[in-house]
Structure formats: structure tokens, C-alpha cells
Amino acid sequence: MDYDPPMPGSIQSxxxxxxxxxLLAGGERRLGLTDLSVTLGLAKGTVHGILRTLQQEGFVEQDAETGRYQLGAELLRLGNSYLDVHELRARALVxxxxxxxxxxxxxxxxxxxxxGVLVVHHVFRPDGSRQVLEIGAMLPLHATAWGKVLVAHDPVARAELDGVLKPFTKRTVVSPAGLDLECAVIRERGWASEREEAVEGTAGIxxxxxxxxxxxLGAVGVSGAVERLTGGGEPLPALVAAVRDTARAISRDLGASPF
Structure with a gap:
């Protein structure tokens, strides 16, 4: 007889x-330990322990003079990140x-x-062929043009690559030193490419x-068959120029300086 285990409940803490x-997001926005304890009907020790953890993570800050608590800068950063991604999608459509x-x-x-690289927007190749929508898909950082350009410019992305670099094909760069050298070139020329490093037969810019x-904030690029995107093993200059122009245009639309 099959047994279905009970679904786990919510985590009380x-x-x-x-x-x-x-509570801190509404009302007076600055509340003391007693205020929070009474409002939530919890012991002061319990509330203080939770506040201490939230404070360590940057989600809550305590005023040194009054001892009252307020929302921390980390929540603001996460909120801005959420808004930035949604603004990116809205601005990048056209x-x-x-x-x-x-x-x-x-x-x-x-x-x-x-x-990894989360695909937040995907436009099909305009040839009427059957294709799969990739919004929500995750791309590897070290084996795609999108990932490499982020690793080259974003220290957070580079830090998340610490460890073994998984080989997806025989062309995948699995040496951290080799990837760092490639990233230096990417920073100098202003774009990234890959040729059959994530999927055989496919290239990206x-x-x-x-x-x-x-x-x-992100990366924009094109992907397709190697024979269409490359010539003599190198990305076609016209495609590189189109991708770079689009990245500049989206960045300007988001308020970035053109210089």
C-alpha cells in the first residue's frame, strides 16, 4: 500500500x-522590542532573537540612541534589484x-x-520555425556569451564561479585561469562570444x-547555428555590432551614461 507522507508545514520562525x-514596513516604521513583542503576542526573548538574526543579515537596523528597529539596507537592495529586472524587461521589449x-x-x-544566468526575456528567431520559449531558463555562467560578459564585469558573478567548472562540450572552458584570461579580453573589446561551449552546433554573442x-544589470545577445553566427571560426562583425548597439541602447534607456 502506497503511503503519501504529510506535506511539511510552514516554518514558524x-x-x-x-x-x-x-510591522516595520508600516505604521511608524521604527518600533521598539516591547512594541513588537506586544503586537505579535510573543515573548521578548523570542522577538529579540529573531531581530538579532535579521540585523546580522542586514534586513533590520537598530537606532543606537533609541534602540528602536527599522528596515535595513539589504531589503532596499533586494527591492531595487527586483524593480531593476522588471524595468529591464519593460525597457528591452522594443x-x-x-x-x-x-x-x-x-x-x-x-x-x-x-x-547562473536567468533568461528574463526571449524573442524567437523571425523565420517562422518551431522554437521553444526560454523565459525562466538558466544558462551557465562560464559556457555562454551571456554568462561570460557578466563574469567579466560583475565581481559577484565571478565569485559565484568558485569551484569546478562543468564541461558541457569538449569546447567548454573549464580552467578558471583560462576563463579569467578570456574575461580580460571581453572587458577590453566590450562583448563576449561562445562557440559550441554549451551546446554543440550553437554559438552566441x-x-x-x-x-x-x-x-x-544583465546581458543581451543573439544565439543560433554556428554557421550563421560565425565565419572562419570568429563571430560575424555585423552581428557583434548589432548586439553592442542594442546593449548600449537598452542601457541608455535605463538611465546609464552613454560615455
């Missing part, structure tokens, strides 16, 4: 932490459509996410998108 954050029409290839826009603060 996380529920309490969420309740504290919601530019990515134009890039697909100009190149005849599929276009992806990706952002750094949990050690990508360039960096910057936000209004000038920091790396």
Missing part, C-alpha cells in the same frame, strides 16, 4: 520574521525585437541569478547592459 518585517529582426536570430536577455548607476 520564518513566519514570525516575516510578521516583524511587515530593442530586443529590433535586434531579432536585424540579425534574423533569436535574442535572449539574462540576469545573474543563483550562480552578448554584450553588457548597465543600469542607471552604471553597474552591471
Amino acid at each position: 520564518l513566519e514570525r520574521a516575516a510578521a516583524i518585517l511587515r 530593442w530586443s525585437d529590433d535586434l531579432a529582426r536585424a540579425t534574423g536570430e533569436s535574442v535572449r536577455i539574462g540576469v545573474l541569478h543563483h550562480g 552578448a554584450a553588457l547592459i548597465r543600469d542607471r548607476r552604471g553597474t552591471p
